[in-house]
Amino acid sequence: MNKNIISFVLSLVPLLCLCLDTDTLTSNITFRDSDTIISGGHVFKLGFFSPVNTTNRYLAVFYNVSEKTTVWIANRDRPLNDSSGTVTFSRNGNLVLTNGRNETLWSTNVTGTYPRNTSAQIQNNGNFVLSDTSTRSIIWESFSHPSDVFLPTMRISDNIYTGHKMVIPAWKNESDPEPGSWIGGLEALNVPQIFIWNNGRPYWRSGPWNGMILSGVPDMYSPYLALFSLWNDTTGTFYMTPHELRFLTRYSLNSTGNIETTMWNNQQRKWDVTWVAVQNECDVYQTCGPFGSCNIRDSPICSCTRGFEPVNNEEWESGNWTSGCARRRQLSCEQSNNTSGNRDGFLRLRFTKVPDFAERFPSSQPDVCRTRCMSNCSCIAYAHDSYIGCMSWSEPLVDFQMFNGVGIDLFLRLEASELDNHSDRMLVIIIPVVVGFAAISFVMIIAWFWNKRKGKRFAKSAIVFKDESEKANVEELPLFSFEILSNATNQFHENHLLGRGGFGFVYKGYLENGKVIAVKRLSTASGQGTEEFMNEVVVISKLQHRNLVRLIGCCVEGEEKMLIYEYMPNKSLDGCLFDPNHLSHKILDWKKRFSIIESIGRGLMYLHKDSILKIIHRDLKPSNVLLDEDWNPKISDFGMARIFGGNEDFDNTSRVVGTYGYMAPEYAMEGRFSEKSDVYSFGVLMLEIISGKKNTHYYNQELSLSLLGCAWKLWNEENCLNFVDQTIESSNFEGEIVRCIHIALLCIQEFPNERPSIQTILSMISREIINLQMPKQPVFAEKWNRSHVGTITTQRSSPVGYPCSNDLTITVLDGR
Structure with a gap:
């Protein structure tokens, strides 16, 4: 009897091992349908699962937090139709999956002279490996046999000599993990790119890898830098892998042929889609045919560039653009059968996803690219990227797309007559000279008469404008006459008035x-004079980004100074957020507000890091954020902005400008400003967007708290939802809202070095950085009152209105 009990206990030992947090299968374990093993960090599990709408069973690796989310499947094309599946080790050390009839459905199938004593482990990165027990060397791994998911530290590859690829095959459909018609992978020949193929035909491509980002993916320009690595070995194999991050993220190719990036939202226990590859028709490979340019902002989206016309007008007008475009005139180089191409030129196309089939030549000088292309009659276009070098094309340009504010400049070769001819160039030179001479003469005459009556004020202004215009390249900016703008606004009629501020009026x-x-x-009475006007022209004429308002032109006649911008139909964020009638609040749900926060951050990121100039805005507030027809925000009003040199991190000013309530403490008190000054303003703006209340108008009588203090108090009490605008349905987004309040509090820290950079903020918002530091109490948490003022007295030069009753003024503050 005792022997029977001992035998029974011993028979349970393998099963007892599985009850522990083990990550390894050994030869003495029979792994059955109901069993699982879990990785050391409790991130991944190995077990059996059934997809939706089917009872078929598959051996898979899936997430511990989401057991329906698989990252690898063993028997993709040979499912179990019941729960009889078992995993054991064969005599030669391979791992084998069998069904109830002892038929082998899958095996690691390692051949050669390998040891029989092996073990299988589920690692914390999701890799399932077969190892030699004695040496711990890996002899097989699931990462070398991918399913539909591309995990951090996993590799896809392409050998440029043999053509062998390691690819990501999508499921046949959402219920069947058998490989379907869609495959994602790396194409490394010439310049490496990521592709999606459908039955072997290109469907989407990422654009060239430039060493940091995939240049044909606009969202990668900011803030998703350095998420991938690419390298090659001596055999000609190129590898690409995602970096390991601090939160759960995966890149998957779904059964409809789209790559998705998803991140685990622990608060809502679900996967959030953060990016998809194919976002519109222009992303589909060769939508506009050879030499066709695709721009999703245009209607129709396909067009022929200068010098080209549709191959088939009837098809083109019907919306079938696959036949593409053809040249109107043959290149001079081809006509003369020489290689000089002296009569050819290049048309510059800005911000593009460069065409496919680029040939690469390493060079850091763009002029080298131009010279090489011009000297080669077969070269029809070239581009230069500081990381890639020269790219050139000798075949018809395909999959060519226009972006907005990001991308690579493409130079398209055209016959000279398709460019500005000699007479046109002469007119371009003569007309500005004549007009400029007449304008200068007129200004000088006016200035002479004006000096007789009013002194030299206007003449000085004209000289300043002339000098600053040269710095800003204003000749590239269209000049509008006062008459044109007067007629456009019906003589600046009040019915055309959009808003007003310290600078004047907007019509x-x-x-x-x-x-x-x-x-x-x-306005002539405005505190903003020629200096601020020219500052705005100088700054914004050099900038172009989807989240910055676009300057169309300017007008300077007499004392009239006007700036002409693209029209934003939804006006300013200020008007929408603080509308007393709450008419816009239904539109500004939490998803829209979150998108606005992120987009403003991207605009700031461009100003601080990505533009050719380093710009500090110095007056970021809701009234300086405009909304287009789709409620996308655009930062405006650069009259107070400052350009920094490449080595500058901060500056001081004796004249503090901006708006009280949005100014960082070091700027308001000491005139010291930097990128972190804008970060402080962004933090205040975030709190206003979340609460729907204006910082400068908010006052809690009972607690004497500012809006910042209220946010701090409620966050400390873990009662953040009471801070949220009552019109927002927040129940489904509680975690995201609390996180945004936390980030905003980090932005409004007293000392600049305690505030994150805008790049870090965007990584926090996108959950690239998952763990946040603890903020300290903001310096302006309480409202000022007489007890704060004490015996302080100041010269009263520029009073600032404030909801609280006090006598405090700031001598150097130019409030707007």
Whole structure:
């Protein structure tokens, strides 16, 4: 009897091992349908699962937090139709999956002279490996046999000599993990790119890898830098792998042929889709045919560039663009059968996803690219990227797309007559000279008369404008006459008035071609004079980004100074957020507000890090954020902005400008500003967007708290939802909202070095950085009152209105 009991206990030992947090299968364990093993960090599990709408069973690796989310499947094309599956080790050390009839459905199938004593482990990165027990060397791994998911530290590869690829095959459909028609992988020949193929035909491509990002993916320019690595070995194999991050993320190719990036939302216990590869028709490979340019912002989306026309007009007009475009005129180089191409030139196309089939030549000098292309008659286009070098094309340009503010400049070769001819160039030179001479003469005459009556004030202004115009390259900026703008705004009628501020008024205008514009007319009584006007022209004329308002032109006649911007139909964020009638609040749900926060952050990221100039805005607030027809935000009003040199991190000013309530403490008190000054303003702006309340108008009488203090108090009490705008349905987004309040509090820390950079903030918002530091109490948590003022007295030069009753003024503050 005792022997029977001992035998029974011993028979349970393998099963007892599985009850522990083990990550390894050994030869003495029979792994059955109901069993699982878990990785050391409790991230991944190995077990059996059934997809939706089916009872078929598969051996798979899946997430511990989401057991329906698989990252690898063993028997993709040979499912179990019941729960009889078992995993054991064969005599030669291979891992084998069998069904109830002892048929082998899957095996690691390692051949050769390998040891029989092996073990299988589920690792914390999701890799399932077969190892030699004695040496711990890996002899087989699931990462070398991918399913539909591309995990951090996993590799896809392409050998440029043999053509052998390691690819990601999608499921046949959501219920069947058998490999379908969609495959994702790396194409490394010439310049490496990521592709999606459908039955072997290209469906989407990422654009060239430039060493940091995939240049044809606009969202990678900011803030998703350095998420991948690419390298090659001596055999000609190129490898790409995602970096290991601090939170759960995966890249998957779904059964409809789209790559998705998803991140685990622990608060809501679900996967959030953060990016998809194919977002519109222009992302589909060769939508517009050879030499066709695709721009999703245009209607129709396909067009032929200068010098080209549709191959088939009837098809083109019907919306079938696959036949593409053809040259109107043959290149001079081809006509003369020589290689000089002296009569050819290049048309610059800015911000593009460069075409496929680029040939690469390493060079850091763009002029080298131009010279090489011009000297080669077969070269029809070239581009230069500081990381890639020269790229050139000798075949018809395919899969060519126009972006907005990001991308690579493409130079397209055209016959000279398709460019500006000699007479046109002469007119371009003569007309500005004549007009400029007449304008200068007129200004000098006016200035002479004005000096007789008013001194030299206007002449000085004209000289300043001339000098600053040269710095800003204003000749590239269209100049509008006062008459045109007066007619466009119906003589600046009040019915066209969009808003007003310390600078003057903004009017809605209609040009003769039907284009709608916004005209910012500086008042002669405004504190903003020639200096601020020219500062805005200098700064914004050099910038182009989807989240910055676009400057169309300017007007300077007499004392009139006007800036012409693209029209934003939904006006300012200020008007929408703080609308007393709450008419916009239903539109501004939490998803829209979150998108606005992230987009403003991207605009700031461009100003601080990605533009050719380093710009500090110095007056970021809701009224300086405009909303387009799709409620996308665009930062405006660069009159107070400052350009930093490459080595500058901060500056001081004796004249503090901006808006009280949005100014960082070191700027308001000491005139010291930097990128972190804008970060402080962004933090205040985030709190206003979340709460729907204006910082400068908020006052809690009972607790004497500012809006910042209220946010701090409720966050400390873990009662953040009471801070949220009552019109927002927040129940499904509680974790995300609390996280945004936390990030905003980090932005408004007293000392600049305690605030994160805008790049870090965007990584926090996107959950690239998952763990956040603890904020300290903001310096302006309490409202000022007489007890704060004490015996302080100041010269009263520029009073600042404030909801609380006090006598405090700031001598150097130019409030707007």
